Amino acid sequence: MAKRLKALDAVLAELEKLPAIGPKSARRIAFHLLKQPASRAQRLAAALTALHEKIRPCSRCFNLAEDVLCDICSDSGRESTICVVEDVGDIMALENTGEYHGLYHVLGGVIAPLDGIGPDDLKIRELLERIRLENPRDVVLATGFTVEGEATAMYLTRLLKPMDVKVYRLAYGLPVGSTLEHADEATVVRALEGKIALN
């Protein structure tokens, strides 16, 4: 058996820590970079080094920002509604719709006791403070429709109850383009419960 190359192992070890990259992809990527001119690996290295230097969390909503406030928080044309999301990636999904014109609040995850993530590990205290300070009319809970996302939404609903703010949850239902035949039962039940009057 061939002995290991330390410089290669170092790259493989770091790559394998990334999400969506297993040992095989890590090897493919490392071999690919070794076949390319050194400048390719160096450009990636430089971009990675600059990542944390240039980008920090928005001090108000914890979205990614190049300044103290992110571009959404510093846009005075935004409505006061606060949409609570798990991660910055969720903001992109909502912004891409072009249908939401309010602000965001990034929790940084969901309550997941099995993974050792409690309310104090999320930006929940900061959310309550913001609501007190900014006094929005509406808060939309847009955590995922997973067990943990639901539990977090319920937990927040309870916390927000004494506050003078209307709390919403994104609608459950059948995805656009789907058919009843192929939907899972739980989704059909929720779609029935949430049925909308058309006349």
Place this chain on the structure above:
Amino acid sequence: MAKRLKALDAVLAELEKLPAIGPKSARRIAFHLLKQPASRAQRLAAALTALHEKIRPCSRCFNLAEDVLCDICSDSGRESTICVVEDVGDIMALENTGEYHGLYHVLGGVIAPLDGIGPDDLKIRELLERIRLENPRDVVLATGFTVEGEATAMYLTRLLKPMDVKVYRLAYGLPVGSTLEHADEATVVRALEGKIALN
């Protein structure tokens, strides 16, 4: 729509150039790194920077090496047989079997006219030179069983014909653990053609 963060876009652009990473994985990786301490991205960056500095192609077989010769070429216990492979990753697959004790020669790809890769883009001239110099008894062609891998093996067979060396190809056949029922026709035909006498 939120404006783009330049430092993030730079990382995404470099990540998306890697094999097996699409725009969604790139975003997942970048967001993951942003959530982690800066040291994580920096360790990956440092490992990537060192990759080409520490690793170079073996001057004899073009395997990955930390010295002029790779550890296989500098192992005097190896047999003289040369196994011709497409890429360094193939060496790992063969070494892992523990059944091959000869040397290797990495072509750096296969002849693929549609991708503009001709014989001169591969280490074929170096292979011929090596065979003349080292005078091995056997050469095993272990390029892939794809159209290009087969064509490259045929091309090499023709080139090696005038030389005093026995040329082998890896065996075609049914994979271990597979059943006839699920094998494709072409593989079954090859398995029949290559049938082995058992008594």
